[in-house]
Amino acid sequence: MNSYETFAYVTKAPEGSIDYKKIKINSEIGDVLLKPILTGICGTDRGIVNGALSFAYNPGGYDFLVIGHESLCKVVESSDKNFKAGDLVVPVVRRPGDCPNCRIGRPDNCSDGNKHEAGITGLHGFMRGQFYEQSINLVKVEDPSLKDVAVLTEPTKNVEKAMEVLDRVSSRSIYSSGDSTFLDKNCIIIGTGNEAFLYGLSAKDRGFNTYMVNRHPLQKNITEMLDAFGINFIDTSQDKDFNKRIKADLLIDTSGDPGTIFNYIREMNYNGIAILFGTNGKAPSTQVSSEDIDHIIERNITIAGSVDAAKTHYVKALDDLSKWNRRYGTVFSSMISNRISPGDTEIFFKKANGEIKSVIEWE
């Protein structure tokens, strides 16, 4: 058991708040001591800080939660011979409970809710000067050229899991076109944040005609990046009938906004698959009509939730990052658009100018 003091970003869950201060960790199990290099800020962190995610809670014995679940860390010392000082690692978010899925290494599919998530549900996260981890929870970054982008491993692992969901669910019918590809299939991604970008790259890799939508224009640096990736952007405040013009075979929601989600689901193509991913406890409710239900049934539309991912998806995510980094170079690495010093708390309330991914730079 390790006990120590360190500086950390702390919140109170689920009410929300954010503070950067010295904290005391009373006891922590772990054979590897880590220091973060970069930690990413995502929609989930902002949701917790703003009190919009009711599922977040503090670890037992603490009246606060160290926030942060996206990180690239450096090993400081290790008593596990598979890790040595200087190694780059990404710690996983979810820690298993005792259900059948958790016992086979799939806590992402936990069947009773008794798992924990670092920085989210009952376990301290990674936005702190140092922490101890059990080596089983670490994924090594073997490709040194990923140093600048490996902080994106965690958000990318969610995309790999969702694509696994797509593969499973799509096998209920012939989902590809007659020529065996997805080249005439449409993927619509709701939202233009970091997860939407990673979904866009993955959908493009699979051959989909890929569209990202938001209800306002985007800054030039963002549209230029989308052009480089071959992803279309639609500003639905201008193109109000886009949902009727282009019908989705694959819909991915990163907004958590029920009204917007149903605008697309009620127009989806036959055998369409909607993957719901965004969570926003403060989004307004919407009405679903009997025609909407008929549409879903008569066209064999699947609506699937997808959360988190398993260790295998972190490994696949690292391969994605290597591929995208090689293919798109600095356009890809500039997805890490804003670097912040420890202590800044404003970034949890307001996106930085031109933000795709803001990170805290610890060293």
Ligand code: DN4
């Ligand atoms: P984010 O950057 O806040 O992304 C949300 C995106 O949705 C932003 O681009 C929003 O635009 C956009 N948006 C909101 N409302 C609408 C709307 N009505 N129409 C179109 N676009 C809209 O966060 P992120 O990319 O880090 O994460 C995306 C979401 O996934 C968050 O809700 C996370 O909590 C959730 N998430 C889930 C998992 C999981 O299930 C993992 C990671 C994240 P704007 O308002 O910023 O302009 O495992």
Ligand code: BGC
């Ligand atoms: C994380 C997931 C986690 C989810 C909880 C996301 O931001 O990437 O690992 O399960 O939040 O909603």
Ligand code: ZN
């Ligand atoms: Zn996240």
